[in-house]
Structures are given as C-alpha cells and as structure tokens.
Amino acid sequence: MKLSAGDFLCLEGDFASSLYIVISGTLTGTCNSMASVKRFEPGSIIDIFSLLENTTREYTLKAIEDSEIQVVDHEQLKTILDEKPSWLRSIIEFLIRRNHIGEENKRKSDLVQALPSLLYLFSGLLKELNRNTVPTSLLTEQATRMNGTKPEEVHKLLRILQDLGILKVLEDSVQVESRELIHLLYETLRYRALERKISPNILSMTDQMVLTVFIKLSKQNKAPLRNGLSAIPTSELKAEAKKSMHGMTLTTRTIGSLVEKGILTPDTTLDFHAALDQSEFFFGDFDRIMDLLELNRIFPLLDKKLVE
C-alpha cells in the first residue's frame, strides 16, 4: 500500500485484524493515552496484536512523507500457520500470552513502584502549600517529572487511597483530613523497604487497643490539654481498658512499648518492674495517636489494594 505525505492510514480505536509493516517512508502515531508523538520508520511493525487477536488500532497513523506499507491480515497468518507444524503456532501463542502477562505484571509493578514517590511529593506539597488540599495537576506534574508516573497511574493511586479513606479526590484537587498521615504512610513504606524491618509505626494489637482506650478517654476528658497533650489519669485508663479490652488488666508491661516508642508519656520515670500506679497520669498527642491508629488500620490493606 502506498501513502502520500499527509494521508491517514487508520484511526485509533478502529477494529482491525491486520498489522502494518513500514517498508519505506515515515508514519507518526498519536493516541489519547500518550502526550508525545511516536514515529514509525522502515522496519517498524505496528499493531502486532491486531493481527493475532482482532483488537482495536492503538494509534491514529499518518504518513509524514510518501510511504509504503505492507498490510498483513489474519487470513494470511492463518494460511501460513496451517501449513506449518503445530509447534510453531504454539510458540507464537505462547509469546502472545507472555506479552500479555508481562504487560499486566508491569502495569501492577509500575503502580506499586509509583506509590512511594507520589506520597513523598504529596506530603511535600501539603507542607509547602500549608493547606489540606493539593491541586491534582500539580501533583501529577511532579510525579511525572520525578518518577515518570503516568497521569492515569496517579489517578488510580489516588482512588486507591481514597477507597482506604485517607483522602478525598475532588474535581481538580486532592483533600486530606490529616497532613501528617500521608507523611507517616510514606515513612512506614520507606522504613520497610530500606531497613527491611517492620516500622516502629506499626503497632501490635495490644498497643492499638490501649491507644483506642486512650483516645476514647481523651474525647470524654473535659480537662484542658497540658502542653498540647491529652492527660489521662492512670486509674481511668486501667478501668476503661478492663471494659474495652475484654477484661484485660493494663500493666506496666502492656503499656511499656508505647512508652518506649514515645507515643505515651508517664508523669514520672517509669520503672518497668513496678506497678502501673507509680504514674498518676499518661500523656499523649491526640492527633498523632489518631494518625497512628489510622495508619495501622490502612497499612495491612494497602498491598492487597495495590495489586487488585
């Protein structure tokens, strides 16, 4: 087939059962999902899967100079393969299958790989703009520049994070309730990847239960904050823990890991071998604890959500 400069060969999305091979000249291909223009020069094979599987055209193709194209359709392929040993067909089918699996795996791995940088940039922008919303276009632009993340990947990741309840995707911006949570999530992922250990932000079930009790009491507490921290009397903490934690007794040992991590602070230096009553009050940053509990709720769900 001969094309003159400026001729269109096909439109993106057309149903097709043939491929094109550029014999001479140059064609350009454009498609909705790609900002740049792709060039096809002699030797290029275009729409390989259309020949093999009857799919739609990937690009709108236009000759930018006089060009010659070879069209190979499904019938030609079938005729050839019918004459050949069956193993040749098996190999081609295998290669196609492997391409599809490879594409799918790459799509998933790109998404997983894009998450940390997106969280990093998002957290940075929230701090820089000093507000709880970030324009989606700005986040997308930075993610593309820093990590080659595609806009559709950014949108997919934001939707995943929205499903987990971390943020809200608005018309042209992304809104968070807690700025710190985005940073915490990034730090937790970073720690897991680089230190190859579970982050200290990931708490045991007991720690989470103790903190839930602390939050419940903080909400009921009418006393003013002390240095910006909620102060809960140890006696109330013990009584509520007994009720909420299925009769479990709160001890110095139970609360010890939270003290060691600096999440709760006693009003006196804690002797880990003495009774819990040694401390009259426990202090904690309400917002930080809420963020930690939220992080611990979403973190186990995140990996699964990403590859769904």
Added chain:
Amino acid sequence: MNGNSRQQVIPPARLSVKAGFVVYSHNDQERKIIILDKGELVALDNTQSPRKILFTMHPGDLVGVAALLEREPFRYDLEATVDSEITMVDEDCMESELKNIPIWLLAVIRELSARNRLRKINSRHSRANNPLISLAEFFRHLKKGEPYPLETLVQEFCWQTKADASDVKEDLKALCRRKFVEISERAQAGTEGAGPVVTVTQPELLELFADYLESQEQGNPWQPLQLSLNQKKALVRLSITENGTPQDPPAWLAFFQKNNIALTAADWIKMQSLSWFDNPKDNLFVPNPKKIQYFLLALRYEINLRGVL
C-alpha cells in the same frame, strides 16, 4: 544439498519418556523448546533441599522459548512424573523452520520476543525521562538547611525511582556545581554519625531548575529568561509594591509609567500570560507575589540555572 535452503527443514525430536526421566537439566548447554504432547512434567529447583516443585506442565504446555529466542538461562530441571511424550525444538530445528516462513512472520516473532526482553530491561531502570529533573524534584521537598546523610538520601531516591546510585551521585555533582545543594562532612571520620551530608540551600531554586531543564528538553524558550528590559523593570517594581490594590489595566500601565517604566499593551498581555497578576475580578488585577518571586529568583540565579558558574 540441493541449493535451496528453504527446503531444508530439520524436524523436531519427538521422545517418549518414562516416569522419572530428566527431560532437561539446567546445566545442559543446548537450548531447546520443550512441548509436552502427552503425560505430565514438573519443573524442579534442585538447588534446594528438599527439592522444590516450581510448576507442573500439562499436555499442550511448553517451556524454553525465552531460553531459545532470548538467550535467557534455563533455571530449572524438567522431569517426567508419568510416562510422557514430548517434542523438542532445538536451535537448528527452529532456525530451519524460521528460514521457511515469510519475512513478516519472522519479524512478528522477533518483535514479540524483543518486547518481552525490552520490558524486562526497562523494569529494572528508572522511568523518569530526565534523571536531573527527577533528582531536582526530589531535593526541592527537603527541608532547607537540614543536613541529610548522603548515602541514606541517595538510597531513598533510588528506592523511589529505581535510579542507579552512581548516576545519582554524578547528577548530585551537577546540583552542587550550581550551588543548589552543598555536600559537607558532618563529623570527623571514625566518629559516630560521620560521613558526608547534603544540605539544600534554597529549595525554590530546585523547582526553577526542574522547570528550566524541562523547557530546554522540549526545545521551548523558558519564559523567565525571555523578558525584555522593561518587563524586568516592571517585575522588580511589582516585587516591592506593598498590598497591591486591585486596579484595571490602564491604572496599572499608568502606575508603571509613573515609575518611569514604559510598558506597551503587548507587555501587559505578556505579564498576564505569565500569571504575574491574580485572577481578574471585574477587570481588576492584583499582583501574584508567588509568581513574581519565582521570576525574580530566576533572574537572580540565571547563571546558576544555566550552569555556567
């Protein structure tokens, strides 16, 4: 030899094997595609004890395509679990068959194979178009003046972007040369916390640098470095204007005129297109301090941005 290579097809080997027969060992030098016609084969990892079954092959399944077409190593042994029939396509057989197919079909097979290979190679590399822009974007979100351990920071960046650590260190030198970041020794060698640290001197400059590089890459002129002398004067004047009162365009032009800056209507349109003024309301405009600061910084650090220090 009949002189016609197209006629010389070497048929594949067909074998009947008993249960327990090792069809292929990962140590075998000869690469081949193995197609199971009848029976059952298992792929085993014999390097582990007890040996581990990686997958089971059923009639119609085949392995070895990557080994034969893409020269990838065969990583396992294949063993028959029941009496089986197999077809083996070795290099000679494959080559002879490929010589007998139309060139376009050969190109299709090669293309399919190449795509797989390319995808694997690409998955190990950074997806960022420009590594320097990528690094600048990363650094612009760091705290100004905070010393970060160099190695840890590079490791973190590589984790996020899959960039190569040695390439990152080279790019870091480019940022140092432009004085956007500083590398220093935190403490004496041998003491706790010793080692080089990186400090970002002015994060905003890294944003400018990323924008500048992107414009260069796309072959577009970068607007902050395209201003006329009068536009530059207007920019400086706007930067020292306190509490810009909303005014209409003639009032703004009169304001510049009063300050000995002769601007034309074209200049005014350009200033609007550069977002120096915030969204007009009832044709009233106020200066956009953030944008003005951005352009001012670009002018002040033009030499650093261009890297001609």
